[in-house]
Amino acid sequence: MLNRVFYESRAISRFGPITLLGLQKRCVQLNLENDITSFMFSDQKRIFQVLEGPEAKVDATMARIVDNRLHDNVKIRAIMRDSERKFQHWPFGATNLDDPDFKRVMNAGQMADFFTLDVLQAEKVLGIIASRKRRAVKTDEYSVKLRNFSRQRPPRGFFAVPEKAKAVKPGRVFFQNSRPKRAATG
Secondary structure: OEEEEEEEEEEOOOOOHHHHHHHHHHHHHHHHHOOOEEEEEEOOOEEEEEEEEOHHHHHHHHHHHHHOOOEEEEEEEEEEEEOOOOOOOOOOEEEEOOOHHHHHHHHHOOOOOHHHOOHHHHHHHHHHHHHHOOOOOOHHHHOOOOOOOOOOOOOOOOOOOOOOEOOOOOOOOOEOOOOOOOOOOO
């Protein structure tokens, strides 16, 4: 049997896209290692998240969340037992007020405030949004590769200069005319 925990918390600081990206980067790997799936909604001030997995692992994850400095006033809204996962493809899925899928689902259901929904309605909304997403979050999706562009040479042909071009000072003609000028006849 799996445990499904629904919790709500208040974000200590503004919970914007950069904060979410950093959180996803840390949590995806942890959730994969602990067999946890989750989906979260945030409106930059409050957080609502569903965690699924083995009871002991979900309890340990909840303990980390309560101790995390990002969360304040953590309230567990419900704990359910189930034999299957609702968010099986999401080690850490997320949506927010600006997500077009979130807006469509809320407008279609004529719902104004996500945090006034009961737990089953909230689970249904998040489930629809998760199913609309095209792919699950991959662990390597958030890795950042830094490049030192000042030392790299461009690939061949990338900044190819025509054979007839010559280096000139700014303000002068860049291409050299290949035909000799004809004398004016007249």
